[in-house]
Amino acid sequence: MKVVKVPKVKAEEVRKFAEKIGAKDKRRLITFDGSFVYIPIYDGFEEHFSGFEVIEDENPVFAKKYDVKKLAREKFSEEISKGIVSFKILGDLAIVKLEGKAREFGEKIGELILETFPRLKAVWCDEGKEGMERKPKMRLLAGKGSVTVHKEHDCLFKVDVTKVMYSLGNQYEKLRVANLVKEGEIVLDMFAGIGYFTIPIANHSRAEKIYAFEINFDAYKLLLENLRLNKIRNVVAANIDSRFTPESFADRVVMGHIFAEDFIEVAVKALNREGYIHYHESVPEKIIERPIKRIEAVCKKFNKEVRILGMRKVKNYSPGVVHVVVDAYVR
Ligand SMILES: C[S@@+](CC[C@H](N)C(=O)[O-])C[C@H]1O[C@@H](n2cnc3c(N)ncnc32)[C@H](O)[C@@H]1O
Known part of the structure; x- marks a missing residue:
């Protein structure tokens, strides 16, 4: 679901235009922040609003009727x-x-x-x-x-909801990581699923190559379809257990699985001497430093230097437990 992001001074004009062409999504309310107004529109009308940013409605507010x-x-x-x-x-x-x-x-x-x-x-x-x-x-x-095509950040994701999960709560994280990837990088997506991170990275960065490993055959088949749907050519997808990842080839490793502490060693070894790791974990807030300690312990074991660049909350997982991602630079 999309919204047109409009400076306040233009809001009335754009709202009227959206209504006139039947683009305004009547189920959702117009929302505001600071100097912008967000006008909800139906999918397929994006091109009528060139000159404005059309973005995903991260937190749709439905009109009472809906x-x-x-x-x-x-x-x-x-x-x-x-x-x-x-x-x-x-x-x-x-x-x-x-x-x-x-x-x-x-x-x-x-x-x-x-x-x-x-x-x-x-x-x-x-x-x-x-x-x-x-x-x-x-x-x-x-x-x-049970099969649908979901659009997010200009990426298409074919999903069979009975076979693979799809988290709408990770939307910002997918784009954030894609924007961190530098030109020419070799990226490894260790838990690729249907392409949750691989596809935004391929579409929004200038990575040289992205290796997307996925163990579940149903998810892997959808990943291949999604690469075709998005006309992506710089991804090497493999239906394998990422435990068997080769060593010393990646500039960046995305570990988009919240129970992947046993794979930190594999990720560190996959780096080509130095590089970045984005490590996800579901962690009780009381021991919020645990993911950082885990990364530091592995780096110590392999005699690697590590710089923790940041940790951010992706979303709430359950009461008192959060899904976080740690960005680490290892060399
Ligand atoms: C569903 S994704 C996690 C959610 C995703 N990060 C998101 O943003 O929605 C995790 C994927 O990792 C895959 N996976 C789990 N263990 C794996 C392994 N050892 N090797 C490769 N893929 C694995 C699962 O099959 C699953 O598709």
């Missing part, structure tokens, strides 16, 4: 409304997380969402992820179809 929790409160009950823990749109699918009584009403909630958003073809309930491959447990609530 507020799923409010609708569920009116149609069912307060208890059911409270049990809708999250509601997200991925391409033409909706994904909800439900708890308590709302779980029993899943199908009804799914139908309500399809009535409210006629553009969507199905509603799925996210019931968690399993194992190192982060395989999703999904339940169909309404409609049909």
Whole structure:
């Protein structure tokens, strides 16, 4: 879902234009920050707003009429409304997380969402992820179809929500890392999935080559499709366990898996004498330094110097636990 970022002085003019051509997304509210106004538009209208930045609506605010929790409160009950823990749109699918009584009403909630958003073809309930491959447990609530194409940062991602996970909370991180990659770099994406990091890096940087390793065959097949969809040619994708990564070839390693502490050694060895590591971890806030200590311990073991360039929170993982990424320079 997109918004047009407009300086305040131009907002009224652009809003009227968006309404006139039928581009304004009536379900979402116009939002503001400092000197900019964000006007929600439907997908496919981007080109009508050349001269302005069209960006992803990271935190859409739905008009009351389209507020799923409010609708569920009116149609069912307060208890059911409270049990809708999250509601997200991925391409033409909706994904909800439900708890308590709302779980029993899943199908009804799914139908309500399809009535409210006629553009969507199905509603799925996210019931968690399993194992190192982060395989999703999904339940169909309404409609049909599990495959969609989601657009983010001008990248297309074909996803089958029953086979691979897709985190909408990492949007900024994908672009941030892509913007750090310097011209001519060799990048390794150790947990490539369907191309969450590989595709933005290929599209938004001038990397020489990106090696994308993925163990799950379903995710790997989607990764290959996504490389084709995005017309990307500088990626070497392999359906392998990144434990068997070759040594001394990369300038930068992306470790986009929150349970990857056992792979820090492999990442350090993959660097071509020196380079950057972006290490993700899910960590209790009380021991927030743990990922840094883990990187430092591995570097010490291999007699490498390490400079921690920063650590940022990607998103909340569970109460008291956060998903962070540490940027480290190793030599
Ligand atoms: C789903 S992604 C993590 C989410 C992603 N960072 C995002 O932003 O949404 C993690 C991927 O790592 C893959 N994976 C897990 N262990 C692996 C290994 N040893 N080698 C290669 N890929 C692996 C999983 O199959 C999965 O596709």
